[in-house]
Amino acid sequence: MQVTANLEPIPILVYHQIAEAPPKGAPFRSLCVSPARFRQQMSLLRLMGYRALSIGDLQPYLSGEQTGRVVGLTFDDGYLNNLEHAMPVLSELGFTGTCYVVSAVGGKTNVWDKDIGVAQVPLMNDAQMRAWISAGQEIGAHTRHHVHLIEKSVDVARDEISGCKAELECKLGREVPHFCYPYGEYSPSHVDLVAAAGFVTATTTRRSRCHAGTELLAIPRVPVVRSTSWFQTWLKVKTTYEDKKSERVKA
Ligand SMILES: [Zn+2]
Incomplete structure (x- = not known):
């Protein structure tokens, strides 16, 4: 089991849609x-002296090779509104982020949410993912169909995890070394499949800053x-506020 060796706690922020609610x-x-x-x-982070980094760019900090005021920046599901609204801000500030995409539904909508009445919005297609990467941003994997891994057989889970990596690497022509569990759901056997x-x-949806080990x-x-204020953003990054939250948030 490989563990982090960061010298200071690193908050890894998770966003979904960047859009009006x-x-x-x-x-x-x-x-x-x-x-x-x-x-x-993002401007507040900049004012606080922080840089927001994709998981790939964050790796030297997670391993303890580098230190500095950094936060991880992640976006789940691959919404087109990340490209439209987040990317210009990130480019302007010199920040990077990782967008975890659902490989079998690129260019479609968040169909996995349809039955529970969530508004359908577009996901990035292949060309849009490439545009995201061309701007210095990163694409990560979020399974092929945004499944509840713990409800699936080992064979299906394996296909959702490794198949997503293969599909994305084929489409994007580059390695995709970072994964995110849909709904934050996983068991030790899924960790083995991911490895x-x-x-x-x-990454998971367990709440805490990332500590060494x-x-x-x-x-x-x-x-x-949606409702996170400036003050809460500061609390989440700078203090033990999130470290004290242990519940998993389904999303
Ligand atoms: Zn998701």
């Missing part, structure tokens, strides 16, 4: 952070949602 009462409304709010949060597929890191294939993160 749907009307009150809509399911998963909290997972939309408005473009203006996102820009404010066997050749992934170097995997964290298993690289089960890295906790720090959620940022």
